[in-house]
Amino acid sequence: MTVLMSRLDTSGAEYGARREAMLAKLAELEAEQAKAVAGGGPAYVDRHRERGRLLARERIELLVDPGSPFLELSPLAAWGTEFPVGASVVTGIGVVEGVECVIIANDPTVRGGASNPWTLRKTLRAADIAFENRMPLINLVESGGADLPTQKEIFIPGGRVFRDLTRLSAAGIPTIALVFGSSTAGGAYVPGLSDHVVMVRDHAKVFLGGPPLVKMATGEESDDESLGGALMHARVSGLADHLAADEHDALRIGRRIVRRLNWRKAAGPVPAGAPPRYDEDELLGVVPEDLKVPFDPREVIARVVDDSDFDEFKPLYGPSLVTGWASVHGHPVGILANAQGVLFGAESQKAAQFIQLADRSRTPLLFLQNTTGYMVGKEYEQSGIIKHGAMMINAVANSTVPHLTVVMGASYGAGNYGMCGRAYDPRFLFSWPSAKSAVMGPAQLAGVMSIVGRAAAEARGQAYDEEADAAMRRAVETQIEAESLAFFLSGRLYDDGVIDPRDTRTVLGLCLSAIGDAPPAPPAGYGVFRM
Structure with a gap:
């Protein structure tokens, strides 16, 4: 059986805290959307x-x-x-x-x-x-x-x-x-x-x-x-x-x-898909308020895809990225979902192969983002993380099947690109209220600026102003945090809307139906993969 078994403890305190945090964000979303409705x-x-x-x-x-x-x-x-x-x-x-x-x-x-x-x-x-x-x-x-x-x-x-x-x-x-x-x-x-x-x-x-x-x-x-x-x-x-x-x-x-247009969809009729076996309302308690805490995207998949049926691809290889086949409202999809946030070399190679398989079978791809980016460090640079990340980005950029993206949590660095962010022209891109996106996390960005400033002062033989550094870090963290929030990004049309997690299946179904109006594009011709 390929039906997912949920391990989400909906009676636990952790789930309750996550749910309350998401409901608070949804109340903010409702208030902001009401401003648009008020004209x-x-x-x-x-x-x-x-x-x-x-x-x-x-x-x-x-x-x-x-x-x-x-x-x-x-x-x-x-x-x-x-x-x-x-x-x-x-x-x-x-x-x-x-x-x-x-x-x-x-x-x-x-x-x-x-x-x-x-x-x-x-x-x-x-x-x-x-x-x-x-x-x-x-x-x-x-x-x-x-x-x-x-x-x-x-x-x-x-x-x-x-x-x-x-x-x-x-x-x-x-x-x-x-x-x-x-x-x-x-x-x-x-x-x-x-x-x-x-x-x-x-x-x-x-x-x-x-x-x-x-x-x-x-x-x-x-x-x-x-x-x-x-x-x-x-x-x-x-x-x-x-x-x-x-x-x-x-x-x-x-x-x-x-x-009188006599308009016909390019795709034929699609059979209705069975609803998920788990309550969509439970999606409110999946994503932690602190995005540094990982969560299992299978819990999301189980509440979005038909009959909670997910045929996972390479489950033991590159476990930080979950890939596999499913359907949403009867429409077949290939899913890539971040599990632990960081993308390593194995995950990148797994993604590149999976995208090519989807492209070959003309199956639309759904990207569920929660990534802090590609792994950095001497060990990973020497093992070829740049080449592997480039393979994944090459596959995403040149795949010709329709892409849909949902930003559930973090979307930082080049991970945003590899997981089909706005720059890669997904047919549709939506965010949850918990989503955040920037070149890197606020603390990391402020820390990098601090290290660079400290090194520059040492090179000039000057004493480093620790008080000014602390003030700079606070200001930068505040700015980057504000500019990485879902409302800020949606206001600048970096997505097609911030949605209630409980509406994810419905929104994806509407988008997949709309995609069926266009005839399929020819298979991809990829650029050179650096092996």
Whole structure:
């Protein structure tokens, strides 16, 4: 039998302490996500409703199939910056008329839906997901354009939004724009470059330059409707393919457009997988609050994969990395999960072989991260840790099967790379609230800076200021600790969202289903492995 046997003592004090620590982090997560859901705040929400408008998430709820899940992406975008949490846009994956689609919805209650640098990053990430996984892209448009004080960070990279729309269309991936309000200046090209365009009568306004700009540039007098109203675009310019009577009508038409796409998933139907034999709620007590304390990732695997069935590969070799085969909601996966944190030479070679096997069988890979990086020291350098780590990174970088990554705990140093961090373009990457990621741990980083500073002082023949060194170490540790936290990293879109550990199986199932929309890529061609 390959069913995992759990050894997690759910009645013990250690489990209870870990659970309470995770629940506290989840309460913080809920509070931060509530800020994004609140939009621009009660005053702006009330004003928007008084105008007879729906909120961004209400539009999404009416667009997607009743009772179907919506996987929101990057809800903490812009966290810890001067901009509102959520970055004035909602993005995610939803099912419309049975078709998995990427949805981008401007939130007009936040500065009129204006785009700031984090809005742009979040929007571009959503377009990348649509392209990689061949999912139709639906824009729910109501935006005042660029946040002008930050134009220097938006204007030049923002051209990618328009490039992406044309590339999606050229690749045969449908793009749909439902215009509820303003879509002006550069934003006018969102409907202009979409395959299908719906505009709401009396509300949609699409023009390159509004009446004041036209007056200044040409001296011409005009009004919003004659310059860029929905009726004008439906009757005169031809930009609008459909004229909607109101927002509900626009969403109905949008659903009808998707129904007529005749869209089919590349992958065939997947049989439903049996639920795990252990309660997903128990995932709350697996990860220690102190990430220096190791934990067994098999306890996570047993609560995520179908029937808790895991066929482990090389269980006695390189035991600090757990590898093996399983399925999640019927989708086969190869899993790499860090056991004791440190990656040694054997683990690296084991990983490289396992990744090649998955690539050969066209099996998606799931990386469960909890690593402090590759082992350092004279013994390990002499035994070839650089070569072995390079083999693993080579395999990850050039493998062409879809990769998914979940950061459960630590993600430090080059271990982040070998375990498919953001730089290695996993299809999806999510973090648990317990996750931390940096070049190294805060104490280690501060200690390295202290050693370097002490050596420099000795080389100059100067006495070393121990008091200043202690202050420097405290300051560096505080800074690195803050910058390594899950909320900070998610705010900068280094993941696709911080998730409740209990939702891991559901989130992975939704992602694996979305991946099935795209045809498989050809097998990998690897670079030179240094043996």
